[in-house]
Amino acid sequence: MAELEDLSKSIHDRLASVHRLLDLSVVDLPQNKMKKLGQELFAIEGLVEESEKHVSRQRDQLQHLKTLEQSSQKYLADLRHLRDNIPEHLPKKNIQVNASEPAKALANAEENQQGQKKLRKVCKGHIKEIEIITIPEYENIPQYMKGRVSYDQLNAAVLCINASVSTKYKILHQPVKALNNHSRKLHQRFKEQETKDTKGQFFVVEGDIREFTETKVDKRFQGILNMLRHCQRLKELRGGGITRYVLL
Known part of the structure; x- marks a missing residue:
C-alpha cells in the first residue's frame, strides 16, 4: 500500500510540473523547456504503467486473500460442527507396540501388562x-x-x-x-x-x-x-x- 501511495505522489508531482509548463505555453517556450515537457510526459507514462502493474498485483493478492478467507470459514464451520457433535462415548486409546522393536521388549511389555491386570484384581480399593x-x-x-x-x-x-x-x-x-x-x-x-x-x-x-x-x-x-x-x-x-x- 505504501508503494502505491508513493507512485501516486510521484504522478501527482509530475502532473503538477506538466501543468506549470502548459501554463507557460501561452508564450513561446525555449527549446530546453520543450524538451523538459517531453521528459515529464514520458516519466508520467512510465509511472502510470508501474502503477497499473502494482494495482494488478494488489488485485491478485486480494483474490488470494478472499480464497483464504473462504477456506478459513469452511474450516471454522467444520470445527464448530465437531465441537457441537462430540460423541458421548469415545473409545480409549490403545497402546501399540512398534513392530520393529525387539521381541524381548514386546515380551516385557506383555508381562508388565499382565502384572498390572493381576495387581488390579487383588487391589482391594x-x-x-x-x-x-x-x-x-x-x-x-x-x-x-x-x-x-x-x-x-x-x-x-x-x-x-x-x-x-x-x-x-x-x-x-x-x-x-x-x-x-x-x-x-x-x-x-x-x-x-x-x-x-x-x-x-x-x-x-x-x-x-x-x-x-x-x-x-x-x-x-x-x-x-x-x-x-x-x-x-x-x-x-x-x-x-x-x-x-x-x-x-
Missing part, C-alpha cells in the same frame, strides 16, 4: 469397570442381535452396569461394622452369591441392577447383555438358581 463399546464393535454386532438397540442405548446400559458394580463393591470393601442395617443385609447377600469361580472377579446379578439403578431388567435388557457378551465385556456364570454377570 480398585473396582473394575466395563469399557465403553466402540463404534466399530457396535457395527460388528449381528443385526438380529442388535434389533432396535442404538449405539447410545447400548453404552447407557454399560454405564448402568458399571454403576451397579461400583456401588456393590464399595459396600463389600467397607467394614461390616461401618454399614447400616440395609447395607449389612446387602453385604451378606453379596457374600452368599460368591463362589470359588467368582473369586477375584467382579460380577453383578439382576437383583443388583434393580437395587442400585432405575433400569428395567426385561427381555430387551437381556438382549443388551447378550450384545455385551458378544463384545467380550461380560460372561455368565450360573449356579444356585442365579445368573452372575462377570466383568471381563
Whole structure:
C-alpha cells in the first residue's frame, strides 16, 4: 500500500510540473523547456504503467486473500460442527507396540501388562469397570442381535452396569461394622452369591441392577447383555438358581 501511495505522489508531482509548463505555453517556450515537457510526459507514462502493474498485483493478492478467507470459514464451520457433535462415548486409546522393536521388549511389555491386570484384581480399593463399546464393535454386532438397540442405548446400559458394580463393591470393601442395617443385609447377600469361580472377579446379578439403578431388567435388557457378551465385556456364570454377570 505504501508503494502505491508513493507512485501516486510521484504522478501527482509530475502532473503538477506538466501543468506549470502548459501554463507557460501561452508564450513561446525555449527549446530546453520543450524538451523538459517531453521528459515529464514520458516519466508520467512510465509511472502510470508501474502503477497499473502494482494495482494488478494488489488485485491478485486480494483474490488470494478472499480464497483464504473462504477456506478459513469452511474450516471454522467444520470445527464448530465437531465441537457441537462430540460423541458421548469415545473409545480409549490403545497402546501399540512398534513392530520393529525387539521381541524381548514386546515380551516385557506383555508381562508388565499382565502384572498390572493381576495387581488390579487383588487391589482391594480398585473396582473394575466395563469399557465403553466402540463404534466399530457396535457395527460388528449381528443385526438380529442388535434389533432396535442404538449405539447410545447400548453404552447407557454399560454405564448402568458399571454403576451397579461400583456401588456393590464399595459396600463389600467397607467394614461390616461401618454399614447400616440395609447395607449389612446387602453385604451378606453379596457374600452368599460368591463362589470359588467368582473369586477375584467382579460380577453383578439382576437383583443388583434393580437395587442400585432405575433400569428395567426385561427381555430387551437381556438382549443388551447378550450384545455385551458378544463384545467380550461380560460372561455368565450360573449356579444356585442365579445368573452372575462377570466383568471381563
